[in-house]
Amino acid sequence: xxxxxxxxxxxxxxxxxxxxxxxxxxxxxxxxxxxxxxxxxxxxxxxxxxxxxxxxxxxxxxxxxxxxxxxxxxxxxxxxxxxxxxxxxxxxxxxxxxxxxxxxxxxxxxxxxxxxxxxxxxxxxxxxxxxxxxxxxxxxxxxxxxxxxxxxxxxxxxxxxxxxxxxxxxxxxxxxxxxxxxxxxxxxxxxxxxxxxxxxxxxxxxxxxxxxxxxxxxxxxxxxxxxxxxxxxxxxxxxxxxxxxxxxxxxxxxxxxxxxxxxxxxxxxxxxxxxxxxxxxxxxxxxxxxxxxxxxxxxxxxxxxxxxxxxxxxxxxxxxxxxxxxxxxxxxxxxxxxxxxxxxxxxxxxxxxxxxxxxxxxxxxxxxxxxxxxxxxxxxxxxxxxxxxxxxxxxxxxxxxxxxxxxxxxxxxxxxxxxxxxxxxxxxxxxxxxxxxxxxxxxxxxxxxxxxxxxxxxxxxxxxxxxxxxxxxxxxxxxxxxxxxxxxxxxxxxxxxxxxxxxxxxxxxxxxxxxxxxxxxxxxxxxxxxxxxxxxxxxxxxxxxxxxxxxxxxxxxxxxxxxxxxxxxxxxxxxxxxxxxxxxxxxxxxxxxxxxxxxxxxxxxxxxxxxxxxxxxxxxxxxxxxxxxxxxxxxxxxxxxxxxxxxxxxxxxxxxxxxxxxxxxxxxxxxxxxxxxxxxxxxxxxxxxxxxxxxxxxxxxxxxxxxxxxxxxxxxxxxxx
Numbered sequence: 001x002x003x004x005x006x007x008x009x010x011x012x013x014x015x016x017x018x019x020x021x022x023x024x025x026x027x028x029x030x031x032x033x034x035x036x037x038x039x040x041x042x043x044x045x046x047x048x049x050x051x052x053x054x055x056x057x058x059x060x061x062x063x064x065x066x067x068x069x070x071x072x073x074x075x076x077x078x079x080x081x082x083x084x085x086x087x088x089x090x091x092x093x094x095x096x097x098x099x100x101x102x103x104x105x106x107x108x109x110x111x112x113x114x115x116x117x118x119x120x121x122x123x124x125x126x127x128x129x130x131x132x133x134x135x136x137x138x139x140x141x142x143x144x145x146x147x148x149x150x151x152x153x154x155x156x157x158x159x160x161x162x163x164x165x166x167x168x169x170x171x172x173x174x175x176x177x178x179x180x181x182x183x184x185x186x187x188x189x190x191x192x193x194x195x196x197x198x199x200x201x202x203x204x205x206x207x208x209x210x211x212x213x214x215x216x217x218x219x220x221x222x223x224x225x226x227x228x229x230x231x232x233x234x235x236x237x238x239x240x241x242x243x244x245x246x247x248x249x250x251x252x253x254x255x256x257x258x259x260x261x262x263x264x265x266x267x268x269x270x271x272x273x274x275x276x277x278x279x280x281x282x283x284x285x286x287x288x289x290x291x292x293x294x295x296x297x298x299x300x301x302x303x304x305x306x307x308x309x310x311x312x313x314x315x316x317x318x319x320x321x322x323x324x325x326x327x328x329x330x331x332x333x334x335x336x337x338x339x340x341x342x343x344x345x346x347x348x349x350x351x352x353x354x355x356x357x358x359x360x361x362x363x364x365x366x367x368x369x370x371x372x373x374x375x376x377x378x379x380x381x382x383x384x385x386x387x388x389x390x391x392x393x394x395x396x397x398x399x400x401x402x403x404x405x406x407x408x409x410x411x412x413x414x415x416x417x418x419x420x421x422x423x424x425x426x427x428x429x430x431x432x433x434x435x436x437x438x439x440x441x442x443x444x445x446x447x448x449x450x451x452x453x454x455x456x457x458x459x460x461x462x463x464x465x466x467x468x469x470x471x472x473x474x475x476x477x478x479x480x481x482x483x484x485x486x487x488x489x490x491x492x493x494x495x496x497x498x499x500x501x502x503x504x505x506x507x508x509x510x511x512x513x514x515x516x517x518x519x520x521x522x523x524x525x526x527x528x529x530x531x532x533x534x535x536x537x538x539x540x541x542x543x544x545x546x547x548x549x550x551x552x553x554x555x556x557x558x559x560x561x562x563x564x565x566x567x568x569x570x571x572x573x574x575x576x577x578x579x580x581x582x583x584x585x586x587x588x589x590x591x592x593x594x595x596x597x598x599x600x601x602x603x604x605x606x607x608x609x610x611x612x613x614x615x616x617x618x619x620x621x622x623x624x625x626x627x628x629x630x631x632x633x634x635x636x637x638x639x640x641x642x643x644x645x646x647x648x649x650x651x652x653x654x655x656x657x658x659x660x661x662x663x664x665x666x667x668x669x670x671x672x673x674x675x676x677x678x679x680x681x682x683x684x685x686x687x688x689x690x691x692x693x694x695x696x697x698x699x700x701x702x703x704x705x706x707x708x709x710x711x712x713x714x715x716x717x718x719x720x721x
Contacts, residue, residue, distance in 0.1 A: 003239060004248070004260040006231055007267030010274055013310055015318035016068035023072050024079040025060035031080050035133065036126040037087045042094040049087060056324040059083050065315030066192075067199040067308075077137060078199050084130040085157070085188055088112075091127050092161055093241065100169040102162065106656075109158050116151055138198060145206040150194045156185040160577060164245045172244070175637040177588060178581070179250040180223060180542050185577065186245065187229070189222035196308045204305050205298040212524065213284040214302070220277040221309045223542060225316055227270040231263060232326035254637075255620075255630070265620070272540040272619075274313065281306045366624065368693045369599040369613070372632040375639050376682055378675040381431035382424075385438050389423035393442040400498065401491035402450050406457050412450065416699065419689030422446045428680025429557070430673075433564060440502055441560060447495040448522065448553045454492060455526045456606060460533055468530050472523050479504065479516045503563075511563075514571060518555040525550035529610050544615045545588060551610065552594065554587035561673040567666040578653040579667070582645045585638040586674045590681045592635045596628065597685040600693065605700040639678075646671050 018024075029051065032038055038051050063079040070078065096105035115123065115132040123129035139147055163182055167174060174182065184190055197203045208214055230247040237243035247269075252262035285306065289299050320326050383389070394417060397403065403413050426433075426441035433441060459468035471492070478485045478497040488494040496519075504512045525547050532539060539547065549555065562569065573579060595612040602608035609615075612634075616627035650671065654664050689695040 003234060004263040007264050009228070009267065009317060010271040011314065011317060012274065012278070013314045015065050015314040016311065017315075018064040018068045018070065018075055020070075020072040020075045021060055021064035024063060024075045025058070027076040028060055028079040028083050029054060032083050032087070035084075035130045037083070037130065040091070040126050042091075044094070046094060048091050048094050054083070057086065058319075058323055059086065061322065062316070062319035065318045066312040067196075068311055068315065069308075070199045070201075074199055074201070077134075078195055080130075081134055081138070081195055084127070084134055085191070087130065088127045088158070091125070096165060098242070100165065102165055102169060105162055105165055109161070112158055113155065116154060142198065143203055143206070145209065146194065146197060146203050149209070150191075153191040153194050157188055157191050160185040163577065164243070167244055168242070173249055173253045174245070175254050175634060175641075176247070176250050176541070177545055177634060177638070178585075178641065179245070179247060181584065182577075182581075183226045183245070183247070184219065184222050187222065187226040189225035190218060192225065192312065193218050193221055193309060196305065196312060200304050200308050202301045202304050205294070205301060208288065208292065208294065208298070208302065211288060211292075213280055213288045216280045216284070217277060217306060217309060219546075220273045220280065221313065223273040224270055224277065224313055227266055227273065228317060228320060231266055231270070232320040234263070236326065254633070268619070269540060269542065273542065276540070276543060277309075277313075281310075366600060366604045369596065369624065369628060371596060372629060374593070374596075374632060374682065375636045376679055377639065377643065378679040380428060380679045380683055381676060383427035383431050383433060383438055385433075385435045386423060386427040388435060389427060389438045389442045390418075390421070392439045393423045393446060394418065396439075396443050396498075397446050397450075400447075400495040402446070402495070404491065406454060407461070409457070411453055411457050417446075419695060420446075420449065421684070421688045422449065424687065425680060425684035428683055429677040430560075430564065431676050431680075437564060440499065443495070443499055444503075444553075444556065444560065447492075447499055448556070450495065451492055451523070452526060452551070455530055456608075460530055463534055465530065465534060468527060472527050475523050476516070476520060479519060481509065481512060481516065503560075507563075508568070510571075511568075515556075515559050518559045521550045521555055522553045533607075533609065538609050538615060538618050541612075541615055541619055544610065544612065545591075548591045548595075548610070548612070549584070549587045552587070552591045554583075554590065557677065558583055558587075561670060561677065564673065565666045565669055567662045569663065569666055569670075573657075573663075573667070576653070576657075578645060578649045582642060582650070582671065582674070585641045585645070586678055589635050589638045589642070589678055592631050592638075593682050593685055596631060597691040599624075599628075601691055601696055601700075605696060642674070642678075 032049075032054055033051070037049055038054065040048050042048060059082045060079050063075060063082055067075060067078055092105065092108070095101070096108065111124075112128055112131060114120070115128050116135055119132060123132055139150070142150070160182065164186055204214060227247050234246055234248045238246050238249055247266045248259065248262050251257070251265050252259050255262065255265070257265075285302060288294070289302075294302075394414060397412070397417055398414065403417070405411070422445040423438075423442045426438055426445055430438055430441045455468060459465070459471070471490075474493065475496055478488065478493050479500045485497050485500070488497050504515055507515060528547055529551060531537075558574075562574075574583065592612055599611055599613050602611050603614055612631050613624060613627045616622065616630055617624055620627065620630075622630075650667065654667070659667075685691060
């Protein structure tokens with residue numbers, strides 16, 4: 001009996017088939033034989049593949065469906081790449097995963113990477129021979145920008161397999177957040193997105209490749225491909241091969257639900273990711289063109305790329321449904337009276353689309369959210385300069401104009417500011433800072449929180465998207481890479497101009513540029529929140545978690561922590577898996593801490609939707625206390641992951657990278673600063689008046705009056721609670 005019945009899939013676009021399929025099939029079979037893939041035996045004596053296996057998997061069919069418009073030579077090349085990547089996966093499984101040989105797998109992958117370039121030795125196995133041949137046939141016709149992206153995705157595809165191997169050896173199933181995040185690195189979809197550019201003979205413009213809309217296209221494409229694959233491959237990978245990197249298994253174990261329920265939730269998330277892809281392609285990409293003044297030929301290149309990714313989704317589903325490698329689809333139709341054919345709300349995507357957009361701003365008297373037990377293993381430390389920082393912070397906020405009325409009403413004043421006590425937060429998260437550094441940290445916390453409140457009060461309440469967009473664009477003027485900024489016209493601009501001078505002035509040019517990017521990520525995320533509220537769009541958990549790190553200013557905080565290190569470290573170190581996982585896990589713990597404490601403030605008093613408890617309530621259809629407990633469990637899992645990374649993976653990473661003493665000390669210092677940040681964030685939320693029920697009721701007194709936007713948007717709509 002199968003573990004579950006596959007859910008009905010959202011399939012908005014029909015699959016098409018390349019007419020050169022048979023030629024690609026014959027070519028790729030001959031190529032695989034030439035590379036030695038069809039008679040290679042593992043040390044165990046097992047044959048990894050034979051010709052019957054290759055024929056049954058039918059990668060030519062897959063590529064014919066996923067690349068329906070390319071010519072015969074290009075389809076041959078693309079098919080060879082997929083033959084190689086699937087052989088690599090099965091070869092690695094046979095040689096290293098099943099025997100849990102982490103060190104052998106590491107050595108194998110280090111050798112394999114040499115064949116992305118000019119290798120100095122001959123291939124010793126089919127994986128090396130295939131990669132060397134494909135590299136020479138593909139890379140010369142593409143740009144340096146594309147080559148860099150493809151090297152990164154191929155590197156991740158190969159090297160991050162060790163993450164899967166480590167989890168198997170520890171009998172550990174990743175939590176859903178970690179799983180989705182790492183699946184993009186381990187899974188092949190980002191790599192496939194690069195090959196799409198080869199197939200269409202057109203590259204994404206370098207000026208746009210790193211922008212949020214293009215990143216969202218790649219990420220949602222990747223998530224949908226991987227989630228679909230996990231649904232189809234659960235039987236083979238989990239029940240027969242002993243793999244534990246599968247979204248269905250991650251949902252099943254984390255949520256403690258039956259396998260069928262987990263599979264249905266993965267199907268819901270798959271639909272949500274596809275619909276975000278559509279939303280981005282149809283609404284955000286045109287705005288991106290307008291903002292960048294993108295010329296017509298580059299607009300055409302992006303449009304062709306988006307269409308090709310869409311074709312890949314449709315074709316990838318069709319291949320999964322046909323290939324002998326995977327479980328087959330069993331339809332679960334619902335008969336609707338008056339409809340001649342079986343109809344499925346899930347397959348139409350309507351149910352998920354309505355659930356994501358049916359939120360109406362309304363009074364929701366949810367009351368105080370009882371706080372769960374929160375795991376915090378790190379001890380609290382407080383700077384001895386706290387009292388001075390408190391005095392400075394109040395004086396600075398007043399000097400910047402932050403206590404002035406906003407849109408004719410009070411937003412902050414000196415009494416509220418004292419209750420917020422940003423200096424206390426800064427004194428814990430930067431316990432070893434000098435008095436000057438502590439003042440800067442205090443002011444950044446005040447400025448970021450002021451901006452977050454300001455967007456809702458000044459632009460969100462009246463639905464002024466254009467005003468908020470103009471104000472956001474102006475903020476970059478007050479972070480000049482060289483030269484002076486213009487005169488500020490608001491407290492938000494004045495505060496940023498002052499902080500930029502005090503923070504970025506001593507930086508190296510590259511560090512200054514990165515720091516500006518981190519601040520812009522936060523201000524852009526405020527616009528993302530505003531847009532969602534105006535569209536009544538509740539983000540799915542994946543979108544929320546990723547953007548929450550930005551709205552919370554997590555990258556900004558991490559940058560400030562790195563500034564306090566005694567040694568300057570290359571940015572590449574922080575983009576490695578171990579350091580990126582450490583930073584992301586810490587950021588999620590801090591963000592979820594805020595969401596637990598701020599639930600009543602945001603949901604009841606501010607008509608907010610950007611809260612992890614609320615997002616899980618709506619996505620899972622569960623009570624708020626159940627969602628609260630899931631958030632607390634996510635925090636616990638992220639903290640356990642932090643502890644493991646610090647105790648086990650960081651020392652191994654130091655040895656693997658052959659880091660010198662000062663670099664190791666600086667990274668350990670960075671990890672210690674994260675400990676202070678996490679314990680300090682938790683203590684500040686417990687101690688300050690910003691989230692306590694009594695001060696909240698006094699601050700948001702009914703005499704303030706209703707929100708004009710709430711009244712406008714609620715007319716004629718069904719209120720939801």
